[in-house]
Amino acid sequence: MTRNILVVEKILSANDRLAAENRAIFDVAGIKAFNLMASPGAGKTSLIEQTIKRLLPVMKLAVIDGDIATNIDADRAAAAGAIAVQINTGGECHLDAIMINSALKQMNLHGIEVVIVENVGNLVCPASFQLGTHKSVLIASIPEGDDKPYKYPGMYRGVDALVINKIDLLPYVPFNMEYFRKGVEILNLGLATFPLSCKTGEGLDSWIQWINSIAKA
Amino acid sequence: MHELSVTESILEISLRHANKANAKRVTNLYLVIGQLASIVDDSVQFYWDIVSKGTIADGATLHFRRLPAKLACLDCKHQYSLGDNGFSCPECKSDHVKVIAGDEFFMEAIDVEN
Numbered sequence: 001m002t003r004n005i006l007v008v009e010k011i012l013s014a015n016d017r018l019a020a021e022n023r024a025i026f027d028v029a030g031i032k033a034f035n036l037m038a039s040p041g042a043g044k045t046s047l048i049e050q051t052i053k054r055l056l057p058v059m060k061l062a063v064i065d066g067d068i069a070t071n072i073d074a075d076r077a078a079a080a081g082a083i084a085v086q087i088n089t090g091g092e093c094h095l096d097a098i099m100i101n102s103a104l105k106q107m108n109l110h111g112i113e114v115v116i117v118e119n120v121g122n123l124v125c126p127a128s129f130q131l132g133t134h135k136s137v138l139i140a141s142i143p144e145g146d147d148k149p150y151k152y153p154g155m156y157r158g159v160d161a162l163v164i165n166k167i168d169l170l171p172y173v174p175f176n177m178e179y180f181r182k183g184v185e186i187l188n189l190g191l192a193t194f195p196l197s198c199k200t201g202e203g204l205d206s207w208i209q210w211i212n213s214i215a216k217a
Numbered sequence: 218m219h220e221l222s223v224t225e226s227i228l229e230i231s232l233r234h235a236n237k238a239n240a241k242r243v244t245n246l247y248l249v250i251g252q253l254a255s256i257v258d259d260s261v262q263f264y265w266d267i268v269s270k271g272t273i274a275d276g277a278t279l280h281f282r283r284l285p286a287k288l289a290c291l292d293c294k295h296q297y298s299l300g301d302n303g304f305s306c307p308e309c310k311s312d313h314v315k316v317i318a319g320d321e322f323f324m325e326a327i328d329v330e331n
Contacts, residue, residue, distance in 0.1 A: 001331050002244060007234050007324045011226050011248070093219055124255050125219045128322075150303065153286075154253045157316060182312050186288075186304045189315055 015129055018097035022104060022132025029109040032215045033117060035131050037155065038139035039148075040121030043165040045073045046198040047139060047207075048116055052080040054208045059113040059215065064103045066095040066120045073118055082116075083107070094125035097132055114215050123152040135214060141165040146176045149183030156187040161194065163207060168197040220260035221268075227261070227279075228268050231327050235273060240329030243274035247326045252286040252299060253319035277327075286319030 010016065026033045038044045052061055063077035063084045074086035085103045087095065100117065117133055119126040138159040140148060143166060149156045156162075162184060170177075184191055192210065196203030227246065235243045250256050258281045269275050286299040290306035291313045297306070299319070305312050 002328055003238070003240075003331070004326055004328050005234055005238055005240075006326050007230065008326075009230050009234075010323045011223060011230065012322065014226055014229065092222070096222070128219065128255065153316070154255050154320060157253065157320065183304070186312060186314050187316055189291075 015097045019130035019132040033115040033133035035117045035133040035136045037119045037126045039123045042139045042141040049080045052082045056081045061114045064117045096129045100131045123155045127155040135160040137161045139163045142169045146180035161192040164195040167195045168200045224264035242330040243277045245328035247280045249282045251284045251319040251321035254322040
């Protein structure tokens with residue numbers, strides 16, 4: 001006899017449950033966690049270096065670095081002065097809550113105020129996997145082009161803040177800021193946006209203030 | 218591409234519900250995927266045939282129901298599906314619009330045999 005069973009369960013519910021556990025670990029330790037997502041080459045690691053440099057004098061930071069194969073990014077974060085843990089996803093295109101959970105279990109969280117998670121460079125998959133972080137941040141960059149919100153709506157839709165990196169390149173590449181911002185607006189009305197340049201330092205202050213205000217909240 | 222881990226979750230959920238119902242076999246799975254959920258049906262199907270092998274869901278058919286992305290115009294209140302002409306409101310041409318649906322991804326139901 002064939003029977004139909006009503007399920008109605010989110011496919012990623014197992015990941016979501018573990019993300020909630022990660023959130024509890026952060027909260028108990030008094031940590032605010034940020035999930036940084038971007039395409040490869042947008043400047044995730046550069047932004048992390050700049051953020052560490054500016055925040056290190058006032059708070060203890062840790063970085064969890066997701067990468068398919070290397071330690072390059074974690075080494076850069078450690079060189080900048082943060083506690084850094086590398087996760088090699090072994091080919092997986094995104095970090096998930098399980099990977100963050102095992103990273104947290106090997107870290108001494110005592111005294112840490114901010115954890116920055118550097119996701120795998122990818123504008124599609126990381127958007128689907130909750131990690132348990134408090135804020136999701138997308139780093140766009142000028143050379144990627146102004147059409148990215150239209151092409152990767154899932155990513156632009158799910159974030160709490162948007163960094164627009166490499167604004168020092170605006171005079172040299174075709175990038176219609178109005179068209180770009182219109183796409184962002186449609187997908188994520190009122191999104192906190194930080195145009196900046198990790199190279200020149202322009203605009204970094206407002207970004208640091210935002211991180212700081214959330215860390216102290 | 219994360220369809221392998223997604224497919225493993227689909228298997229886990231279907232087996233859990235089938236076991237709870239003391240089913241001998243899972244024959245059909247009904248999945249709902251929003252247009253913005255970035256899941257490729259064909260890849261899920263490909264992995265499904267591999268991961269379900271040897272389980273009570275081996276050979277079960279996957280049914281995908283696609284939900285269109287829905288937008289609402291904040292100016293004229295018109296609601297519409299994502300079409301070929303981009304995000305703008307087809308009624309009043311406004312760009313002041315909001316995405317209200319399209320990132321769903323869940324299992325609706327399964328068919329089982331006792």
